[in-house]
Amino acid sequence: MQHWHILGAGAIGGLFASLLQTAGTPCTLLLRAEDPDLAVGTAALTLRRGEQRQTSRFSVSASSDSGPISHLLVCTKAYDIVAAIAGVAHRLAPGAVVVMLANGMGYQQQVRARWPQLDSFSGSTTEGAFREGRRAICHAGQGSTLIGQPGRVAAPDWFQTWLALPASCEWSADIDTVLWRKLAINCAINPVTALYRCRNGELAQRPQLAALVGELCAEISAIGIAAGQQRAVSNLRQQVMAVIAATADNRSSMLQDVLAGRATEINYLTGYLLARGREHGVPAPRNAALLAAVQAVGTDNLGA
Numbered sequence: 001m002q003h004w005h006i007l008g009a010g011a012i013g014g015l016f017a018s019l020l021q022t023a024g025t026p027c028t029l030l031l032r033a034e035d036p037d038l039a040v041g042t043a044a045l046t047l048r049r050g051e052q053r054q055t056s057r058f059s060v061s062a063s064s065d066s067g068p069i070s071h072l073l074v075c076t077k078a079y080d081i082v083a084a085i086a087g088v089a090h091r092l093a094p095g096a097v098v099v100m101l102a103n104g105m106g107y108q109q110q111v112r113a114r115w116p117q118l119d120s121f122s123g124s125t126t127e128g129a130f131r132e133g134r135r136a137i138c139h140a141g142q143g144s145t146l147i148g149q150p151g152r153v154a155a156p157d158w159f160q161t162w163l164a165l166p167a168s169c170e171w172s173a174d175i176d177t178v179l180w181r182k183l184a185i186n187c188a189i190n191p192v193t194a195l196y197r198c199r200n201g202e203l204a205q206r207p208q209l210a211a212l213v214g215e216l217c218a219e220i221s222a223i224g225i226a227a228g229q230q231r232a233v234s235n236l237r238q239q240v241m242a243v244i245a246a247t248a249d250n251r252s253s254m255l256q257d258v259l260a261g262r263a264t265e266i267n268y269l270t271g272y273l274l275a276r277g278r279e280h281g282v283p284a285p286r287n288a289a290l291l292a293a294v295q296a297v298g299t300d301n302l303g304a
Contacts, residue, residue, distance in 0.1 A: 013075030104268025148175025180232035201248025226280035
């Protein structure tokens, strides 16, 4: 039987740990060395959907432990992924499955280059979840999750476990397009909400911001087309406006990070986009100005 270790047991990591264990797949949460649950050896995690609550108990482990890891789900912030995997690399045998489920792009290539012996996969999810406490998560909205590996058409055997989850999980034969599409949408929404301290819906309600979003989409589309990602950026402005309407009351993760004084994932979103623009000789002055502005108000000092 598969045994999954969860690295980054926040809202999304905790959600998938609960889904996996509910479906009969044992999970271990990888915790920081100072976490008091390590002394107990287990941790309780409560998942709330509306008025329903389900509490599950998980085994726990420190990254520095020596036990082997065969299947690893990584749900940290984009800028933490490489360091997080490095912290458990001594526990990962050649061929170990590593699924990275985070925003942005760039870290996927870094992981494959540094650990080519690992079987690494990328994912994108629209599941809505947020933490309500140290060990409590609200599953705020059901979405869908796509997982894939560049160049791989058929799903691997281990993915049957994910198909059995009480959630919508699908294998993607073209994960690069999926990741690029999410990158493009995030680049048009998240940095603007972070800079102007607004909910997503205001990007459509305020003419100045709506115009800015349109200008960003035009630049993002030009870069995507130059990079061979025409499908990902097709009708981008319409896609972005549809997401804004569907998530009007939401505060983007980047806005939440700025308000909390945390580093953002801007370097793995707009930073990655601009790097591809430079490769293909496509200028994007609006996106470049937005990157600089968010970096100026945040605590970002990491490059993609």
